[in-house]
Amino acid sequence: MSSIITDMDLATTQLILPELLLLGGIIAMILVPNLGDATMRIPLTRVRIPILIGGTRFASINNPKLPNQIATTVLALAFLTSFLFLGEHGEVGNSLQVDEFSRLFTLLFTAALFLASVATTARLPARPRASVPLDTDSTTHSDAKVNALIDNRRQVDFHILLLTTGLGMSLMAMATNLFMLFVCLELASLSSYILVAFHKETDVGGEAGMKYFIVGSVVSAVGIYGMSLLYLWNGSLDMANLAASWKGMEVIDPFAAIGVGLMLVAFGFKVGAAPFHLAVPDAYAGASSPIAGVLATASKAMGFVALMRLLLVVTMPSAGQASWLLVLALVAVVTMTWGNLAALTSDNPKRVLAYSSVAHAGYMLAALAAIGSGLADSDTSALIATAVVFHLCVLVLFKMGAFLVLSMLEAEGRGHRMEDLHGLARRDPVIATSMFVFMLSLAGVPPLSGFLSKLLMINGIVNVSAGTGSASAATALSWAQGVDPVFWLAIAIVLNSALSLFYYLRIGLVMFFESPDTENPLVHSPSLKMAIIACAVLTLLFGIGPLSDSLLDMVGSAVDSFMRS
């Protein structure tokens, strides 16, 4: 690690500027709220010099909204810098490599966290005018005041965790070493466990956090064990080195196979693949909606980066089928079917979204499996990988957007039952329309971006597999018998999409055609409302037109840089 610090120069600084900003944000968050007028007497003299930490806090920084403002600013800056320096690439130390791929994911992570941070203003509001309860207050009134004070106190904790999650994710995307990758993954994961359990005063929050943590740590342990087996086999965890050894192997070494299998379990948990996803719906339902949104978008993207590194870089043979093809294909089909079936009868909108997130993981795994089939040439592989990464990018818009809408409802203590969405259109037509756009995009309805990404994935799968069917087959049946099994993954996606429409449209139905329990307007939060509208508009713009083309180009060149590495 010393090499990073000693080699630090301007070029390197520029390369990892977004991460440095996040780190600076964490430090600032610790220091700034504690700035005060404390002084220290120089020993043996009477001179007192201000040390600024402690004492009576300065009035200007004694504002509970400050942590949120710092976090939002830092995340926005990190987003902007990674956008500006998108083309930069180079090594940082021995185990980090910055390229377009990792920068694209930094963009994705910071965007998701930025949205979460915006939503937090409504979900966990800081109240500058909170006061100590008086003896004359009624119990409920004084409870409310105490809660407001508690919320003010824990602003810093929440936002520090948000930033550490971002830092961990962003570093993880740059890792070229499995060990580094795992450490960063854990940095992000541990922060997110705490974030899930953050509302510990509610039973469901504490329980969900605990379950998520227990299952997550078991699975992590399994992953680390797998990694140690890989180390035992190869003697190095550098991914390029591992890849070379893997390709050089004539017969698959049991150590290597088991190691990879165990790591698949760990990463499978991160992306929410069946059967490791069981804690995921609980976690989403227990966490506050902005955090659930982060889990569904940024955290899932993180898992997919790890999976793509493991599957496409390390264990992809130079020709022919990958050994994990069957595993991945089966997991993909089970995952999407399970997710969609479970969402079908769920009555908690957050659980519905959680299961839909599981189903989407299944679609993306199916696309990765198509790459592993070995039928694709390098261009087609890049195309499929582009589709997956594009899907992860646009998920930030519509999946996160849906959770943002739910966090508006949560701010008034609702959002856990389907009934809470009833008549949303009557209460706020713009928000309801946006939510409907998100649902349609999740379902993959043209011309929204969710359709484009799903189309690209299915197109990729069909492209590599449909050619294997006999061109001279007389009937569809005989053609179907001859076609490569990978083709059926596309059919599975299509059938599952049809199934999923049911619960997505149900949300639209209740929003527009049921009457609401209350006519009160939604919580007043202009920034959150703007964020939701922006998400909805971008969901459309990234689905059709010039903006979607430029995003696809961006993702395409990022994937190229990934495939070259």
Added chain:
Amino acid sequence: MSDTKNEWELLVPIIPFLLVAPSLKFLAGWESVEAAFLIVVVPLLIFPAILVLGQLYNGNETWKNRYKEGGIFALGSLALSLSIAIWILYDYIVGSAHFEAHSVVDPFSWLTFDVIEQTGAQWEVSTGFTDIGVGVWIDSVTLMLLFVATFLCFLICWFSLGYMNTDKINEDSNHRFYGEFVLFAIGMFGMVLADNFLWLFIFWEIMGLCSYLLIGFYYWKDSAAYAAKKAFLTTRVGDVFLMVGLLILYDIYGSLDFAVIFDDPSTGVGGMMVESSELFWALLMLFIGAVGKSAQFPLHVWLPDAMEGPTPVSALIHAATMVNAGLYLVVRMVPFVDIHVNGVAGLENFALIVAWIGGITAFMAAAIAFVQNDIKKVLAYSTMSQLAYIFTGLGAGLLFLNIGEHHAGYFVIGASMFHLFNHAMAKGMLFMASGSVIHEVHHAHDHVRELSDKYSTNEGDDHGDFDPQDMRIMGGLAARMPVTATAMMLGSMSIIGIPLIGGFWSKEGIIAETWAACLHEEPLMFVPALLVLATAGMTGFYMTRMWLMTFAGPPKSEIVGHVHEATPWIKEPLIILSVITALGGFALALFGAVEYLGDPEYDHLSFHGILYTLEHAFLPEDTNLRLVGWTTILIAMVIGPVMASRIHGGRLIDGVEASPLVSWLVDLSSRFGSQDVSELADSQLAEALQRRLYFDDLYEITLAKTAIPLAGLSAWFDKNVIDGVIKQIESNSASGSVQVRRITTGSARDYILMAAVGMLSIFALLWGVSA
């Protein structure tokens, strides 16, 4: 019915819509043709907005009073369409350089698809690809219909603000009316502007859908639901044929673009000569579609029932949009038969079929109109009959063109188009006027009922069987509703063809040329020619009868005494249309509208044209035609009305005044003596006419014997096989969902167990692959 002054303020939101066309012209420098697509696109944006806003703000006071439940937006978008249509029309008339025979705005590509061909054992993508674009096609025919459609849609929408929004029964569902109204208008505008037959067909179907929705606007009434179904299914029959026709056309020309087909209709795909026998079938199929849409024999049964919709809808269907669509389609066929320029010879039989269908329908509909007592039904049959005139004219025109007499052909086609214009204006106004009558009679009835309820204890007496459209309870309304009475009088005169007023010019042209075709070219034209001549007199009878029953004579019920012309918004459109009906036809006729509309080469407006027109109308050189012309005038203007006056004429009761011309007519009607026709009314013929010549019964019996059992069979199949499968999938999914969710126990121990199971499965699978 608040203060009228405030009502005018509500129109302020229309102004921005009206400013769009001028600002595009003067600020953005657009050509009118470039803006043509907005005629369709703007209403297309407004229509969902009205529906969504209506769903959200139903019951809201501002929405109801200020925006008239969406009516203001609908009116605004139609005003925009109208202003652009007028702009294009202006450019066309002053001869702006952009129009030649027609003008096409470059279409943008909509669907591009590869064509897969079988070569040997392989399926291959052929080199050529097909491309279906969206574009705008504007020529004189388009423009005439476009103007009629946009202008009448605008006025009818204006009228609806008064008619629909003051009726309690429509409260909170008017956004549905306006949304569907705008969509209907979109269908018509789009169909007229489309530059290929495919888009024409798509918009045609949009209109079919909207006619279903609007006729069934009061869907909770069985009769309305039945009428909506009948209209939809009957026109669908025609539509299926239309679709077949389009496929044949595609087969012949390899494209459905006007630009490709009309470039040279005698040459098909790959430079082959077009066989007239094949083209005959294509045109016949298209014509059956037109027959369905324009309610001609034998697909006419839906039109009278379509009166179940609100009256503005009747006006919309009968004057502005739907029925004109069929005529438009037939006019579009002119290049196919015009052997003067590249047409295909040998299609005389097709032209004869068109003329025969027209003649039969004209006579039949007029006969049925004799006995109708519902004011709107009379108008419905009159629509059918007048449209049939136009078809007859077009048939004669196609015949002339196909045998090379292109001057006569262009003349009669122009006359038909002109009749379309006159009829649309007059009929739009007649329907609005009848709407005014119905609306006020209904109000008066409600008023009377309130009074009687106040003074009587008879609670059980509800007035459910009251029919505000029945002319037998009216009479003497001329004194109560001066504007409506005058408007309706002018409209009737135009339809009858009283010399110098509107419809006279065009009707005269059609009848004269049909006879010319019969006498000089084709003896088989005799039947249509005779029928349309007879119909002219019958028109005089039934229109006069309707007017007299409604407005003249002593009141036939106490309700009449309470009728007032009070509802705002209703009078203004009536007055505008009255002026156009009274003077517009005359003015246009003098300026050579007939030649202008029919002849693509006619391009001069001159004083000479006026003299020529007058001479052609009253003193044609051919003695036979002169005889026909004056016979028409005689029977339409004298014999028909006088007979009607003998039966239904009569003075108003003493002491009430009507406007001067109206009261002179009423007095005149009482001078011909009276005749008792009750014996005739009981005759079998009258009975047959009452039952609409048994066509509806015949169709119902046929359907009950054939289609209904088949429908029952397919319903059974749908319910038990298809639905059964889907229900099975649904219930399996739901139970699967429950099973799957059962695995999610909520206990972390089980989660880890599942993870362990998953891990072991992965081992097994990896092992299996590597071993």
